[in-house]
Amino acid sequence: MVTVEDCRAALDRLAGNLAAAGAGVRDAAALDRSLSCHLTDLDVRFEGRLAAGALADVVPRPGPPGHRAQIRLTMTGEDLVALVDGRLDFVRAWGSGRVRLEAGFRDLMRLRRLL
Template sequence: MATVDECRQALHDLAARLEASAEARGRLDLDRTLACRVTDLQAAFHGRITGGLLTGITDGDDPKAKIALIAASDDLLALINGKLDVTRAIAGRQIVVKANPFDLLKLRKLL
């Protein structure tokens, strides 16, 4: 099981990767709040996806977030590090993404 700090760092790494990738920014034209809930650690983080960037990552949940990613800590790390395919993870219920269908299609480009 990963730690809260490792999950937080993984989200910050994802944000940095998006910032460095102009291609990803161009493909992701969303402006949505995001909540990431880590089930096995009873932890949550939230931020905002805007202009292809993940910004304002902070601890705590945002129950009103337009997009919610729910996963165990190890699955979250594997997903962000590219070791877990997002489509298979959703189909296998390793992760749950709550979003409208159009946002979900766009988010696949992010991960």
């Protein structure tokens, strides 16, 4: 079982991957949107911003999201770590319901290039 610290480390790796990504990925992520990731098994959420192609100001908070972020992810901590480590395919996880992604239509169209 993963811990909140494992999930925080995975999000830090994701932020590093975004920062080191090529221009196409950075352009796709060049939104300025609030972001939340609720980890159902740990009953914690991480909130932050996706801005200028980077993941910033990510902080853990207890429980489900208290406000509606513009981009919302819901999954288990195990799935978050597996996604970031490349052991879980996002499209398959999303299609099977293991991962939920909610965002506006325009944001979804831009984010699909990251997948």
